[in-house]
Every structure is written in structure tokens, then in C-alpha cells.
Amino acid sequence: MNIEFTSNQKEFREEIRTWLSAHVPKKRLRSFDTAEGFEQHRNWERVLAKDNWGNVNWPEEYGGRGLDLISWLIFEEEYYRSDAPLRVSQNGISLLAPTIMEYGTEEQKTRFLPPMASGEEIWAQAWSEPGAGSDMAAIRTKAVKDGDHYIITGQKTWSSRAVFADWCFALVRTEDGSSRHKGLSKILVPLNSNGLTRRPIAQLDGDPGFAELFFDEVRVPVKNLLGPEHGGWGVAMSTAGFERGLLLRSPARFQSAAARLVKLYKSREKYLSSGIGEKVIQAWVDTERFCAATYQLVSRVEKGASISSESSANKLFWSEMDRQLHRTAMTIMGAQAELEEGLDSIDNGRWLDGYMFSLAGPIYAGTNEIQRNILAERVLGLPR
Amino acid sequence: MDFSFTTDQQDLIDAAKDFFDGENTFERMRSIVKGQKVESLWPQFVELGLLGVMAHEKDGGMGQPLVLMAAIAEAAGYSGLPDPFIEVAGITVPLSASPEKLISGSSQLAVLSELRKYIDHNLGDGTAVKSIDPLRNLVKVEGTCDQSDKANYHGAVLSAAQLIGLSQRMVDISVDYAKDRHQFSKPIGSFQAIKHHLANVYTQIEFTRPIIQLAAIKGGINVHSAKVSAIDTAMMAAETAIQVHGGMGYTYEVDLHLFMKRVWALCGEWGDRNYHMKKIEEYVLQGDAKLGPGNTFN
Incomplete structure (x- = not known):
């Protein structure tokens, strides 16, 4: 065990810290679930990409720096420390990109990764359906082969960012008559395709962070198939592993929130009941635990270990930690907790936004109940 | 790294x-x-x-x-x-x-510390005390303590580590019991109520072990975070395990009680929850420690 950063890693930290302090927008951007905010965030992705900071752990040829995952953690730490904007490209860079790198053809890598890195193409996920939520194998949206095209018909929902995004990665039924986990495929679809209609869905904060997608004989070239035809479940599960596990939620995001929570507590301490301090401490301790666990997981991955069901424990831990942390902030703010912005609001409603978003954590990427089933059955070995 | x-x-x-x-x-x-x-x-x-x-x-x-x-x-x-x-x-x-x-x-021999009132009778002299843990044969230490930060540090880390081992054992024997015990013509382990309880404990164990290891390497505030987390995890594991075992868990008929009682004992040894929580409070809420990303390993 060696928990010292190398001199290269220390220099890297200095370098990104210096760059961020010169480039992070002074004024917070609008939510990327608004049209204006989406374009502001897309521009920020361009700024990051221009100096190759968007995806430090990607290979250089696709717009990364070819660095290891420890460097990625360092990047994330400095990124959240600087309070830089949230990543509007996260569905692409955290979920789709690792899958393309694992399953994509050379042509697909060259075609899709650079514009994803530069913010020119922002991605949305199109997996869930009205009848296929936790039971994702109940997917009914069909893709029928017609020469060198698929013709997709059906309906997807809960597609985050899809209102303003450019592409989606869809999980659809390609094999006629197939059922459950068999006969599915992953297909990359431009969101401006003919026959594809997007219906924005207002989220808890009122902004259209989701879309429902209606596919009415949407034609997509066969070369947009990602991974084996009819083998989409396996491809999707590799994405789900990234989503629940490592890449979507690094510890820095939560550690930064915990540090802000301590400040909030100190600013209002004299109004608070005695139990609140312990909740603040618990939030801080939990984010440190998450950090230690993540470095350990990354160390094992760097030595060749693969992540499987552990990602379910990861998702349970960060999502419940995040909700508890933000609920504590809501409690501390008392009567001001409901204020979105303007007069008397605290931090322009940032805690309120955070609390609302934290309520989604235990639901998206597979509900926490599904994660508990996975852990109980696949790790602990309890009967189905 | x-x-x-x-x-x-x-x-x-x-x-x-x-x-x-x-x-x-x-x-x-x-x-x-x-x-x-x-x-x-x-x-x-x-x-x-x-x-x-x-x-x-x-x-x-x-x-x-x-x-x-x-x-x-x-x-x-x-x-x-x-x-x-x-x-x-x-x-x-x-x-x-x-x-x-x-x-x-x-x-x-045992190193004496103000953070530990009772020691194994083989490790030093003192008056016998009776622990609920039938495997612990303890004496109350008399005389002065060797004030030792290092002993307290090692003691907190190693008691935390034992608590995690005990937690894992209680999960494992609960899983075995839940596979074996049938009600409503099914193993009780096939019910989600049981599965979710045990998955929660498993998750807490997985996110406590690394902070214990960090505490062992780096010491400092991590030691207190580690012990508090281990105490909370182990108490949760013990209470979950007895619930999964039902009435049997409340008896000497199954072995669960041996592990559960050791948890109760180790939670108070080498600094109890109050002691370690106060240390974290001094650091996080009253001090001017550097908090936030990038400080955990630096």
C-alpha cells in the first residue's frame, strides 16, 4: 500500500488547478435543463475540450490525455473544488464512451468520441419505457431491419437531457418474437431523425430535464449498431456498471457539498438544535468513507480487477449519502429552505436544487431496491 | 498511489x-x-x-x-x-x-490506556469484572495508565477492524440461516424484506473497510471516522442479524449471540462512539481544518 501521489500526479493537480482558476466562469451558469443553460454548458464543454481537459482518462487520439484513473480522480477533485459547471455531456462521457471503447468498431470510435469530447454532440440515454422501468427486460420498442437500415418504432421515456441533446443511445428489440433479455440491441440514433418526436417532461424543479421519445418508423443505418446484434443486454449491463459505479459519481462532488454544508452549519449554528451538528459530521464522515472506498476500487481496477456487482453497493451508498446530506441542509435552512432565489434565499436556492436532485439518486440508474436485490442475490447468494 | x-x-x-x-x-x-x-x-x-x-x-x-x-x-x-x-x-x-x-x-502483556478500563485476565492484574460476552474473561485495571497516543491509535484501528470482521460474519451466518429457514413454503431469504436488510449491512461494511485502512496508514482524523463508522456498521449488522434469525437469534441455540456480544464489547473499547465523535466534532465543526475534495489523501 502506498497512498502518496507521485510527483507527476502532484504536478498534474497544480496544472489543472491553475487552468481552472483561469477558466471557470465567475457567474454560475443557468441549469442545463433550460435551453439557454444547455447552450452555456455546451460552450463550457468546448472550453474544456480546447485544452484537452474534458476527458483526461481517454486515449489521446479521441480527445483525452491517456491518463490513469487516479489522475481522473485528481481532476475531479480539482474540478469540484473550483466549483466548475456540471457536465452536460455526462451521459455520453461517463456512460456511452466506456461502452464505445469496449464494444465499438474503430470507425465508431473515430466517428463518435471526438465530437462527444468537444461538446459538439451531446448524448441522452433511451432505455426506459413506460412499461419497462425497473423491469428493463420488458422493452418493447422494435427495430426491424430493412436493407442497410433499422426501422425503429416505439416509445422511450425518462431520457435525461434529450430535450436539447443531439443523439441518443437506445436499447431496442431487434429480434422478432424474442422476449426478456434476449434479442435486444443497442443502437445510436440522431435525435433530429425523421419520425422521432420529443415531448419534454418537467422535472421536480419545473425544468424539462427529461423527454419522452416517440419513434415512428425512424430509419437508422445499420452501422449505428453498437456491439453485437441481439446482444444488447450485455452491452447495456456494462453501461449500467459504469452508471452505478465509478465514473458517474466521483467522491469530489459529495466532498465539496459536505464542505459547503459545514459552512452553512457554522453560519447558523446558534439557531440549531443540538442534534444537527452530528448530522453534519455524519455527512462529512460519509463523504470521506466514499472517497477512501473509491481510491481503493480504482487501485484494484488499475491492477486489472473488473467491477461487477460492487457497483450496486456504490450506487446505494452515494445516493443515500447525498439525500441525507441535502436533507440536513434543508433542516438547517428552516423557513428559508423553500426560497428558490432572490430576497432571503440562501445561495440562490442551490441547496434546494441539490435536495431535489438527491431525491432522484435512489431512483435513476436502477432503483435502490433493484440494487439491493442484485447485492442480495449475486453477492450474498440469497435465493431468487 | x-x-x-x-x-x-x-x-x-x-x-x-x-x-x-x-x-x-x-x-x-x-x-x-x-x-x-x-x-x-x-x-x-x-x-x-x-x-x-x-x-x-x-x-x-x-x-x-x-x-x-x-x-x-x-x-x-x-x-x-x-x-x-x-x-x-x-x-x-x-x-x-x-x-x-x-x-x-x-x-x-497489555498496554494500559485511559481508553480501556477492562483487559483480558491473562494480560495483567486487576479485579475480575463480568462481561455479557461469555468468551471474555476480564479484569478491571488498577493503577496508572501508560499514556500512549500510539496505543490508542492502534487500539482504535484494530478494534474497528475486528468490528467489521464481526459484521461480515453476522451477515454470513444470517444468509446461511435465511437460506435454510422456510416459512410460507419458501426460504425466508427469498423475501425482499430479508434481502434488503442484509444488502444494507453489506453496503455499510464495504464502505467502512477502506476508511479503516486509510486510518491505519495515515492516522489523524481518519482514526476517529473509522471507529465511529465501524461502531455504527457493527451495531446495525448485529441488530439486522438478530432480526433475520427471529426468535432463534434471541437464544443460546444459535451462535449469533457470540458475535453480537463481542460487538457490544468492542464498541466501547479503545474509545467509544462519544469519544471519537467529539474528536471529529472538534476537527470539522470547531477547527479550521481543510475540508472538501483533494484533502483526504494529501
Whole structure:
């Protein structure tokens, strides 16, 4: 065990810290679930990409720096420390990109990764359906082969960012008559395709962070198939592993929130009941635990270990930690907790936004109940 | 930066685990509970060199760091080992200037601390006290304590590590019970209510072990975070385990109580929850510590 950063890693930290302090927008951007905010965030992705900071752990040829995952953690730490904007490209860079790198053809890598890195193409996920939520194998949206095209018909929902995004990665039924986990495929679809209609869905904060997608004989070239035809479940599960596990939620995001929570507590301490301090401490301790666990997981991955069901424990831990942390902030703010912005609001409603978003954590990427089933059955070995 | 064990270290941990599990069986512990005489494991600790894991190589030890000892302590906790091996090998030996007698087994000693009121009767003199843990034979320490920050540090880390081992064991025996016990014509482990309880405990264990290892390597505030997290995890594991076992868990008919009672004991040893929580409070809420990303490993 060696928990010292190398001199290269220390220099890297200095370098990104210096760059961020010169480039992070002074004024917070609008939510990327608004049209204006989406374009502001897309521009920020361009700024990051221009100096190759968007995806430090990607290979250089696709717009990364070819660095290891420890460097990625360092990047994330400095990124959240600087309070830089949230990543509007996260569905692409955290979920789709690792899958393309694992399953994509050379042509697909060259075609899709650079514009994803530069913010020119922002991605949305199109997996869930009205009848296929936790039971994702109940997917009914069909893709029928017609020469060198698929013709997709059906309906997807809960597609985050899809209102303003450019592409989606869809999980659809390609094999006629197939059922459950068999006969599915992953297909990359431009969101401006003919026959594809997007219906924005207002989220808890009122902004259209989701879309429902209606596919009415949407034609997509066969070369947009990602991974084996009819083998989409396996491809999707590799994405789900990234989503629940490592890449979507690094510890820095939560550690930064915990540090802000301590400040909030100190600013209002004299109004608070005695139990609140312990909740603040618990939030801080939990984010440190998450950090230690993540470095350990990354160390094992760097030595060749693969992540499987552990990602379910990861998702349970960060999502419940995040909700508890933000609920504590809501409690501390008392009567001001409901204020979105303007007069008397605290931090322009940032805690309120955070609390609302934290309520989604235990639901998206597979509900926490599904994660508990996975852990109980696949790790602990309890009967189905 | 490589926050994981080497293959050699992992082999040593696995060997210690196999030894504890192989020797400290349910049968051995049940015999002790019944007051029957059992073989001391001390000659084998000596023979295997386990008492010298942390001693310098020049003193005949293995020169291993506290983080490795913590993994061995987790294994000892898992087996329910009642012998005060972790005390001697993980605290007395590394604090001793000349540990040869301890390593060779000719002496057994505890380091006294204000954070520990009761010690194993083999490790020092004092008046007998009665623990609810039928495997702990304790005396109340009299006389002055050797004020030792290092002992407190090792003690907190190693008690936390044992708590995690105990937690994992309670999950495992609960899983076994839930697969075996049938109600409504099904194993109770097939019900989500049971599954979700146990998955929650598993998750807490997985997110406590790394902070214990960080505490072992880096010390400082992590030690307090580690002990508090281990206490909370182990109490949750114990309460979940008894719930999964139902009425059987409330008896001497199953072995769960042995592990549960050890948890109660270790939660208060080497600094209880209040002690460690106050230390974190001083650091986080009252101090001007650097918080936020980038400070955990720096």
C-alpha cells in the first residue's frame, strides 16, 4: 500500500488547478435543463475540450490525455473544488464512451468520441419505457431491419437531457418474437431523425430535464449498431456498471457539498438544535468513507480487477449519502429552505436544487431496491 | 498511489484467516461457553510467527505495517477469536522496545490506556469484572495508565477492524440461516424484506473497510471516522442479524449471540462512539481544518 501521489500526479493537480482558476466562469451558469443553460454548458464543454481537459482518462487520439484513473480522480477533485459547471455531456462521457471503447468498431470510435469530447454532440440515454422501468427486460420498442437500415418504432421515456441533446443511445428489440433479455440491441440514433418526436417532461424543479421519445418508423443505418446484434443486454449491463459505479459519481462532488454544508452549519449554528451538528459530521464522515472506498476500487481496477456487482453497493451508498446530506441542509435552512432565489434565499436556492436532485439518486440508474436485490442475490447468494 | 495490498501481503492475510477460521471453530467457542477447558492457541501463534507481524525484522518479526495488522484483526473478528492475540500482536508488540519475549510467547502483556478500563485476565492484574460476552474473561485495571497516543491509535484501528470482521460474519451466518429457514413454503431469504436488510449491512461494511485502512496508514482524523463508522456498521449488522434469525437469534441455540456480544464489547473499547465523535466534532465543526475534495489523501 502506498497512498502518496507521485510527483507527476502532484504536478498534474497544480496544472489543472491553475487552468481552472483561469477558466471557470465567475457567474454560475443557468441549469442545463433550460435551453439557454444547455447552450452555456455546451460552450463550457468546448472550453474544456480546447485544452484537452474534458476527458483526461481517454486515449489521446479521441480527445483525452491517456491518463490513469487516479489522475481522473485528481481532476475531479480539482474540478469540484473550483466549483466548475456540471457536465452536460455526462451521459455520453461517463456512460456511452466506456461502452464505445469496449464494444465499438474503430470507425465508431473515430466517428463518435471526438465530437462527444468537444461538446459538439451531446448524448441522452433511451432505455426506459413506460412499461419497462425497473423491469428493463420488458422493452418493447422494435427495430426491424430493412436493407442497410433499422426501422425503429416505439416509445422511450425518462431520457435525461434529450430535450436539447443531439443523439441518443437506445436499447431496442431487434429480434422478432424474442422476449426478456434476449434479442435486444443497442443502437445510436440522431435525435433530429425523421419520425422521432420529443415531448419534454418537467422535472421536480419545473425544468424539462427529461423527454419522452416517440419513434415512428425512424430509419437508422445499420452501422449505428453498437456491439453485437441481439446482444444488447450485455452491452447495456456494462453501461449500467459504469452508471452505478465509478465514473458517474466521483467522491469530489459529495466532498465539496459536505464542505459547503459545514459552512452553512457554522453560519447558523446558534439557531440549531443540538442534534444537527452530528448530522453534519455524519455527512462529512460519509463523504470521506466514499472517497477512501473509491481510491481503493480504482487501485484494484488499475491492477486489472473488473467491477461487477460492487457497483450496486456504490450506487446505494452515494445516493443515500447525498439525500441525507441535502436533507440536513434543508433542516438547517428552516423557513428559508423553500426560497428558490432572490430576497432571503440562501445561495440562490442551490441547496434546494441539490435536495431535489438527491431525491432522484435512489431512483435513476436502477432503483435502490433493484440494487439491493442484485447485492442480495449475486453477492450474498440469497435465493431468487 | 496504490491503495491495495500486494500479493504477498494478501497471501499472509489469507493464511491468517484460514488459521483463525480453522482453529477457532463454533465447537471451540461453545466449549469455552460451557466452561470446558480448551487448547490455548498461543503456541501456534508463536510457531506461525503471527505475534511478530508488526515487530521489526531485526527483532525476529515481519516488519509489517498497521494496515496489514488491521486486515488480520478483521479476520480474527470474523472468526470470533476470544484469545487476546490482536492486543498483543497489534499493540503491545509494536510499542515494545524489546518484543522478543512477547513474540516467543513467554510473556503476555497489555498496554494500559485511559481508553480501556477492562483487559483480558491473562494480560495483567486487576479485579475480575463480568462481561455479557461469555468468551471474555476480564479484569478491571488498577493503577496508572501508560499514556500512549500510539496505543490508542492502534487500539482504535484494530478494534474497528475486528468490528467489521464481526459484521461480515453476522451477515454470513444470517444468509446461511435465511437460506435454510422456510416459512410460507419458501426460504425466508427469498423475501425482499430479508434481502434488503442484509444488502444494507453489506453496503455499510464495504464502505467502512477502506476508511479503516486509510486510518491505519495515515492516522489523524481518519482514526476517529473509522471507529465511529465501524461502531455504527457493527451495531446495525448485529441488530439486522438478530432480526433475520427471529426468535432463534434471541437464544443460546444459535451462535449469533457470540458475535453480537463481542460487538457490544468492542464498541466501547479503545474509545467509544462519544469519544471519537467529539474528536471529529472538534476537527470539522470547531477547527479550521481543510475540508472538501483533494484533502483526504494529501
